[in-house]
Amino acid sequence: MSEEFSTKSFTKEIKGLLIDPLIFSFPFNCKCNGECCNYGVYTESTESQLILSIKEKLLPFMDETQSKDIDAWFEAPEEDEDFESGVAVGTNVINGKCTFLDKEGLCSLQKLAMAEGAYKWKYKPVYCILFPLTIYEGSLTIDDEHIDRLKFCNKQNGEHMTIYEACREELQHFFGEKNFAELEAYRKEYLNEIKTGEINAQ
Numbered sequence: 748m749s750e751e752f753s754t755k756s757f758t759k760e761i762k763g764l765l766i767d768p769l770i771f772s773f774p775f776n777c778k779c780n781g782e783c784c785n786y787g788v789y790t791e792s793t794e795s796q797l798i799l800s801i802k803e804k805l806l807p808f809m810d811e812t813q814s815k816d817i818d819a820w821f822e823a824p825e826e827d828e829d830f831e832s833g834v835a836v837g838t839n840v841i842n843g844k845c846t847f848l849d850k851e852g853l854c855s856l857q858k859l860a861m862a863e864g865a866y867k868w869k870y871k872p873v874y875c876i877l878f879p880l881t882i883y884e885g886s887l888t889i890d891d892e893h894i895d896r897l898k899f900c901n902k903q904n905g906e907h908m909t910i911y912e913a914c915r916e917e918l919q920h921f922f923g924e925k926n927f928a929e930l931e932a933y934r935k936e937y938l939n940e941i942k943t944g945e946i947n948a949q
């Protein structure tokens with residue numbers, strides 16, 4: 748996140764998170780094969796525990812490029828206020844990619860959920876679902892630091908939509924129906940205020 752990052756101008760709060768209005772205009776196109784998974788992800792401790800609890804059924808969805816040693820899957824827990832429990836647990840990077848990413852660039856957690864006929868993101872950590880958005884200092888914002896360090900992410904030619912539109916399904920999932928409707932209403936209100944010159948775009 749850039750050094751100038753501040754939530755001071757964020758006025759709308761939904762589900763306990765301030766909303767960075769830049770998400771409504773930031774151009775984005777998602778066109779690579781999951782480079783975002785190459786650094787692993789921070790999980791809530793409940794998420795890493797859930798993953799460990801399904802280890803037996805997860806193992807068959809992992810290939811020879813992934814570790815079958817469950818002790819190698821996660822880093823040591825560390826304090827992080829952006830996590831509900833105050834503790835974040837990172838997934839380890841093995842063979843240059845998240846321990847749960849297979850050689851085809853697919854997430855084993857998602858493969859398992861889909862094979863079970865369950866909701867595709869049932870086992871996926873929330874930060875994986877949200878990226879290229881993220882939660883930072885109590886706000887929903889753009890993970891520009893991670894986007895910038897990736898070689899291909901949002902750097903391909905072609906049509907760009909807003910990051911909000913690119914992440915619509917993920918936002919619906921994260922916020923739930925009622926809170927997402929509030930986010931939609933805020934977006935309309937915010938864009939209308941920009942159009943009428945009541946406020947300046949962020």
Ligand code: SF4
Pocket residue numbers: 776777778779780781782783784878879897899900901
């Ligand atoms: S979010 Fe970025 S890194 Fe991840 S798949 Fe899309 S373009 Fe690639």
Ligand code: SF4
Pocket residue numbers: 783784785787788838845846847848849853854855856871872875
């Ligand atoms: S858990 Fe799955 S989606 Fe998340 S970084 Fe690892 S491979 Fe990617």
